[in-house]
Amino acid sequence: MKYKLLGRSGLKVSELCLGTMGFGTEAGWGADKAASFAIMEAFANAGGNFLDTANIYKLGTSEKIIGEFIQPRDRDFFVIATKYSLKDNTTNPNASGNNRKNMMRSVEASLKRLQTDFIDVLYLHIWDDLTPIDEILRGIDDLVRQGKVNYAAISDTPAWIVSKGNTMAELMGWSPFIALQVEYSLLQRSPERDLTPMAKHYGMTVTPWAPLAGGALTGKYLKGGQGRVKPESNRRDENSVRITRVVMDIAEKLGVEPSHVALQWTRQQGFESIPIVGATRLEQLQENLRTLDLTLSPEDLRILDEASAIDLGFPHKFFREEGVRQNNYGGFYDKIVPRS
Ligand SMILES: NC(=O)c1ccc[n+]([C@@H]2O[C@H](COP(=O)([O-])OP(=O)(O)OC[C@H]3O[C@@H](n4cnc5c(N)ncnc54)[C@H](OP(=O)(O)O)[C@@H]3O)[C@@H](O)[C@H]2O)c1
Known part of the structure; x- marks a missing residue:
């Protein structure tokens, strides 16, 4: 495992980030505590230090499992990224949204579940189209000054808003957003319109979520495998199947797994990228880690680019x-x- 600098910061994070949205068995899918521990153990043993969670994942169970795992280990080794914004309950209008009140409340709850005094990277989760961007940056900057958060980041937000925010942060001396988390894969390339060029301009690292399209790009559904992506999902429609077959063909030619081709493609797009890959079973993580041995040739990149344009x-x-x-x-x- 190599380490990369996260955006325009000195923070060193592993070149793959472990997605933990599936830690917990709520909603009928995911890894139980023992499986989650095994996945994190294998990730850490391979040198992985970058974990991605959120207050809402499995209703807080993901953060709790991470907290229990890390508590007896070396907290300082891990770079824990969590998110605020999505609802903790539906009885309080300020238990959701990007506003400062929810940010402060949510961060305190995350710190408790994670059993830590600080969050390394705090993402805004999804843009609420209500809160002024300066309220958000100033709020995260206050958390940084309080020592509760080390770095600011943002997810699922239009490019022009992130751009305005980072320009204001520079002028005001606030902590800028150093990472941009967006859905990005061979089945979801729309961030290439404005989001990924914007990230490159501001020196932000793109942290693609669902780089395997929730598992569809592993090709397992075309081989009769099981998983959480439903047959009616657009990740399994005619166009997605066509693209997945191209990924499978290239993998077969190279003697690797389709997951390696799909993940590596997100790492060779001309901007800084650290894919956030999820796993609900240890074998999945072990397979995904082997992506780091692969470099796609210009010809294979061209074939994938054309197929998924x-x-x-x-x-x-x-x-x-x-x-x-x-x-x-x-x-x-x-x-x-x-x-x-
Ligand atoms: N910011 C946001 O709005 C946002 C949204 C979604 C996710 N995220 C983050 O991104 C992370 C990754 O997203 P994701 O889990 O949706 O997508 P993903 O990484 O594309 O897919 C992960 C899923 O694919 C399957 N899988 C993984 N490796 C496999 C392998 N080698 N062989 C066969 N199947 C494999 C597993 O599904 P099965 O359990 O079905 O086998 C696993 O849960 C999340 O954990 C979360 O941290 C962020």
Whole structure:
């Protein structure tokens, strides 16, 4: 396992992040405490230090399991990322949302469940389209100054809002968002429109969630395997199956597993990326860790890119029109070396 710097920070995190949304058996799926412990043990033994959880995962059970696991071990080795925003209950209008009151309440509850004095990375979970971005940044910055949080990060939020927030953070001397968590995989490439270019511009690490599309990209459903992705899910529709078959073909050619191809693809997209991969069984984690031995060739990347391409829409498609290029660059388009 190698370590990467998380965004524009000095924090060293393992090049794979362990997703723990499936720790706990609530809602009829997931790993029980013993299986979760085995998964974390194997991850840590492989050098993995980066764990992703949230207040809402399995109604707090995920954080509790992590807390119990880490408490007798070396807390300082682990980089615990958790999230606030999603509901802890439905009786209090401020037990959900991005507002400061919920942030403070949620962080205190997470610290208790995690049995720790500090959270390494606090993500806003999902944008509520209500709270001003400066309220959020100032709130996280206060938590950083109180020593309860080390770094700020953000998930599932439009690019223009993150962009405004990070510009304000720079001007105000607040802790900026250093990581951007978005759904990103060969079955979900829409973040390429604005989110991933924005992250690259601000030096943020992209932390793709569901990099295996919840398990669909492992190809197991096409081989009669079981899992939580329902047959009616768009992750198993005709187009997704077509893309998954391309992943399986490349894996077969290379003598690796489809999960390796799908995960590695998210790591070779020209921006800093640390996929958050979930596992509900030890064997799944063990298989996923072997991704780190794979490098995809330019030809295989091209095949995967073509198979999973999306319509970028306006204005991205417009910029690529030949007439627009001629007008924009005076015919020099192919002679200008872009910034890397
Ligand atoms: N910010 C957000 O809004 C957000 C949303 C969702 C998730 N997340 C984070 O991202 C993490 C990953 O998301 P995810 O779990 O939805 O997606 P994922 O990593 O794409 O899929 C993980 C699931 O795929 C199956 N799987 C994993 N490895 C496998 C293997 N080698 N062979 C066969 N099946 C395998 C397991 O499902 P089965 O249990 O069905 O076998 C596992 O739970 C979560 O744990 C969470 O930390 C964040």
